Amino acid sequence: MNLFSHPRAKWIGVALIAIALIGLPFALSSVGTAWVRIANLAILFVFLSLGLNIVVGFAGLLDLGYIAFYAVGAYAYALLASPHFDLHLPFWVILPIGALVACLFGILLGTPTLKLRGDYLAIVTLGFGEIVRIFLNNLSQPINITNGPQGISRIDPFSFGSFSFSQNETIGGIMFSGPIKYYYILLALLLLAIVVNLRLQHSRIGRAWEAIREDEVAARAMGIDTTRIKLLAFAMGASFGGIAGGMFAAIQGFISPESFVLVESIMVLSMVVLGGMGNVWGVVLGAVLLSFVPELLRYTVEPLQKYIFGRSIIEPEVIRMLLFGLALVLMMLYRPAGLLPSAVRKRELAKDAE
Amino acid sequence: MDIFLQQVINGLTLGSVYAIVALGYTMVYGIIQLINFAHGEVVMLGAMVAFSVIGALAGTTLPPLVIVLAGVLAAIPACMLVGYAMERVAYRPLRGAPRLAPLITAIGISIILQHVAMLVWSRSPLAFPQIIPLVRFYIGGAIITGVQIAIILTSFMMMGALTLLVYRTKLGIAMRATSQNPHVAGLMGIDIDRIISFTFIVGAALAAVAGVMVGTYYGIAHYSMGSLLGMKAFSAAVLGGIGNLAGAMLGGILLGVVEALGAGYIGDLTNNVFGSNYQDVFAFMVLIAVLVFRPSGLLGERVGDRA
Numbered sequence: 001m002n003l004f005s006h007p008r009a010k011w012i013g014v015a016l017i018a019i020a021l022i023g024l025p026f027a028l029s030s031v032g033t034a035w036v037r038i039a040n041l042a043i044l045f046v047f048l049s050l051g052l053n054i055v056v057g058f059a060g061l062l063d064l065g066y067i068a069f070y071a072v073g074a075y076a077y078a079l080l081a082s083p084h085f086d087l088h089l090p091f092w093v094i095l096p097i098g099a100l101v102a103c104l105f106g107i108l109l110g111t112p113t114l115k116l117r118g119d120y121l122a123i124v125t126l127g128f129g130e131i132v133r134i135f136l137n138n139l140s141q142p143i144n145i146t147n148g149p150q151g152i153s154r155i156d157p158f159s160f161g162s163f164s165f166s167q168n169e170t171i172g173g174i175m176f177s178g179p180i181k182y183y184y185i186l187l188a189l190l191l192l193a194i195v196v197n198l199r200l201q202h203s204r205i206g207r208a209w210e211a212i213r214e215d216e217v218a219a220r221a222m223g224i225d226t227t228r229i230k231l232l233a234f235a236m237g238a239s240f241g242g243i244a245g246g247m248f249a250a251i252q253g254f255i256s257p258e259s260f261v262l263v264e265s266i267m268v269l270s271m272v273v274l275g276g277m278g279n280v281w282g283v284v285l286g287a288v289l290l291s292f293v294p295e296l297l298r299y300t301v302e303p304l305q306k307y308i309f310g311r312s313i314i315e316p317e318v319i320r321m322l323l324f325g326l327a328l329v330l331m332m333l334y335r336p337a338g339l340l341p342s343a344v345r346k347r348e349l350a351k352d353a354e
Numbered sequence: 355m356d357i358f359l360q361q362v363i364n365g366l367t368l369g370s371v372y373a374i375v376a377l378g379y380t381m382v383y384g385i386i387q388l389i390n391f392a393h394g395e396v397v398m399l400g401a402m403v404a405f406s407v408i409g410a411l412a413g414t415t416l417p418p419l420v421i422v423l424a425g426v427l428a429a430i431p432a433c434m435l436v437g438y439a440m441e442r443v444a445y446r447p448l449r450g451a452p453r454l455a456p457l458i459t460a461i462g463i464s465i466i467l468q469h470v471a472m473l474v475w476s477r478s479p480l481a482f483p484q485i486i487p488l489v490r491f492y493i494g495g496a497i498i499t500g501v502q503i504a505i506i507l508t509s510f511m512m513m514g515a516l517t518l519l520v521y522r523t524k525l526g527i528a529m530r531a532t533s534q535n536p537h538v539a540g541l542m543g544i545d546i547d548r549i550i551s552f553t554f555i556v557g558a559a560l561a562a563v564a565g566v567m568v569g570t571y572y573g574i575a576h577y578s579m580g581s582l583l584g585m586k587a588f589s590a591a592v593l594g595g596i597g598n599l600a601g602a603m604l605g606g607i608l609l610g611v612v613e614a615l616g617a618g619y620i621g622d623l624t625n626n627v628f629g630s631n632y633q634d635v636f637a638f639m640v641l642i643a644v645l646v647f648r649p650s651g652l653l654g655e656r657v658g659d660r661a
Contacts, residue, residue, distance in 0.1 A: 064461075112646040119457055120390050123588060127638030130585070138631050179560055261479055262581070264463055273458055314473065322467045330461030332455045333447055 011310040019195025025180040036179040040251055042291035044244050049271040049287040050197050050280065056269065057278035057342070058206060059233035060213030064265055065129025069238040070137060070261035072105050073245025074100035075146060078255050083155040095246045102242025103235045105132075114227055129265055136257040145154065154353060155249050156275075158185065159254075166330045182251055189247070193240065197280045200236075202238040209233055213278075227312070230321045261320070263275035274331055276338025285340055288325070294320040306338025356495035362611055362616035367502045367571060368611020370509030374564040375587030376594070376602035377516060378557030384533045384555050384597035391460035392440060394584015395467035396433050400565030400576035402471055402574020404429040405480040413481035421485060422570070429562040436467070437558025446547070462470050464581070471577040479576035482569060505567045512560060513603050519556070520599060529553060533597070546562055577601065582634065586613075589641035604652060613637055 001286040030037040055063045076098040113124045138142045140148035157166035157178075165185065200206050206228045211219040220226050233271060249255050267290070275286020298316040305313055331338065331341075375397055382390045403427035412419045444459040489500030490590060520526035531539040532549045540546050568583060569575035590609040594601025617633040 056454075060454070062457065109427050113642065116645055116649060119387075119453060120592065120649070122457060123389065123585070123592070124642055124645055126585065127589070130582075131635050131638050134632065134635050138628075144587065184444050263465075266465065269458070269461070316632045318469050318472060319638055321465055325465030329459045329466070332451075332459040332462070334443070334453065 055237035064126035068075040068132040073242030077246035098246040100240040106238025279338030279342035282340030359496035365611035365614030370608035373606025376591040380602040394580035398580030400562030401569035431561035493619040594649025601653035
């Protein structure tokens with residue numbers, strides 16, 4: 001990292017990355033608008049991974065039902081901004097509401113369960129994820145709240161007055177398509193989230209989380225109110241999930257319980273693990289990689305199979321899942337700290353290996 | 355028809371399957387404190403292998419019992435092999451690593467097994483061929499089928515056999531010693547690695563039989579049947595007190611009965627606001643409730659935090 005040690009070199013690096021990020025959607029849209037959408041979903045996954053990283057990476061609590069909070073945020077947005085209840089609140093009102101509701105769910109789940117040992121907690125969160133999904137699937141009776149398996153459609157996009165994020169628009173001679181406009185607002189929110197995460201990590205709370213992760217008994221002996229601090233991690237992670245869910249609902253315009261299955265929780269977990277639990281930049285890298293690589297595979301493996309065998313033998317979806325599984329196993333076996341490990345984690349694992 | 359008795363019978367059937375699967379979880383947990391997340395997939399593989407064999411033999415003139423037995427006998431070694439390989443490849447290298455690490459590999463293994471099964475057997479479920487004649491018995495206004503009786507009897511026999519194995523044989527003593535303290539057990543001349551492998555193999559064999567039973571009961575087997583079943587069985591193991599054999603058996607049966615009764619009565623109790631489609635919620639509600647009020651389960655011992 002000598003290259004970045006010089007202050008000016010560092011700022012040049014930041015500027016280059018900023019230019020790349022600003023130019024990215026136009027480069028992608030020249031390949032196809034589908035890729036801009038993929039980039040948007042990747043940003044959502046980064047967002048989710050950052051949220052899960054607070055719970056798993058910072059505080060060391062394995063949450064296997066994280067997608068439930070994403071679902072809660074998405075449904076909160078969908079119910080408050082769609083013809084379903086004929087409510088059309090603006091997005092800057094709903095996103096905080098979604099975060100709040102998800103946060104409440106986090107507290108609801110965390111309060112009784114956070115005193116459990118790590119692996120019990122994992123299973124309980126997994127059960128919680130399933131419970132939320134089953135309720136979403138069935139709460140169409142007696143009052144139609146979630147519209148059951150059909151889901152909720154025609155969800156309002158983000159908009160400021162008449163400026164809607166779902167329409168094409170020409171500003172200063174440059175054509176901005178809907179996905180490109182979303183890209184910029186998502187990117188802005190993501191940068192905010194990254195800053196929040198970095199600040200959190202080195203705050204008093206962040207250090208308390210780290211202490212709990214390293215040794216809960218010792219942390220308690222040092223005067224940390226472990227239950228409350230763990231609950232805070234849960235609630236904060238859940239809020240991130242809630243915001244991401246709201247954004248997902250707005251971008252897609254349609255949500256159903258199908259989008260919030262266990263596999264999604266595991267996918268987000270894979271991103272956190274692959275990148276490096278506890279390291280914000282590692283998690284960003286993991287989420288970007290696991291969002292783009294499967295899509296690349298979809299566009300390369302499928303034609304390759306057709307070319308070699310004349311037909312598609314393995315569906316891309318299956319390849320994607322097999323990759324997730326392999327990534328989880330191989331990472332744990334050969335690089336348990338992730339691609340960009342956090343310094344503390346590295347030390348911890350080295351110590352354990354002795 | 356007596357709904358109560360009927361639901362108890364149905365619950366007992368499923369509950370004994372849960373108990374058998376739960377034994378696999380509880381043995382592995384007891385010995386290396388790992389939630390073997392992929393155990394449910396072993397159950398699924400057992401069902402798939404057995405159904406393939408049964409399907410292939412269904413056209414022949416062999417008696418149905420022989421066909422089913424052939425299926426079970428094919429499934430058991432296949433599952434044992436998977437169980438052994440799983441421990442060897444994914445868990446053994448991580449012994450002594452932070453607790454989350456093997457749990458995450460277990461999730462990875464579970465995903466891999468599920469999707470490999472999907473590649474091998476495709477997305478569509480395998481159906482159980484109509485070879486077993488439907489036998490029904492009437493007791494007190496409820497119906498019990500021949501398959502249900504067979505499932506309950508087989509499960510209880512397997513539970514008995516496992517209890518004998520663990521408490522009456524040398525191997526069982528070694529298993530219990532390892533679960534109490536692996537280091538000291540090693541000093542006493544017990545080959546820890548072998549005992550752990552053996553535990554996985556026994557658990558996988560039980561899972562294979564459980565897979566055939568649950569597949570036969572529902573009439574189908576498919577690649578994703580393992581995860582929900584596994585989660586419920588794990589809940590059962592926790593309910594009884596994880597690491598405790600009798601607890602897993604009790605927990606499994608209790609969970610099956612609670613689930614069946616819940617599904618049978620929830621409509622009446624809530625004026626049909628909630629229907630039996632909430633059946634799957636019960637297992638998890640029970641799990642959460644048990645962990646909150648009695649974290650060590652019904653028969654488990656209180657375990658303190660490890661410093």
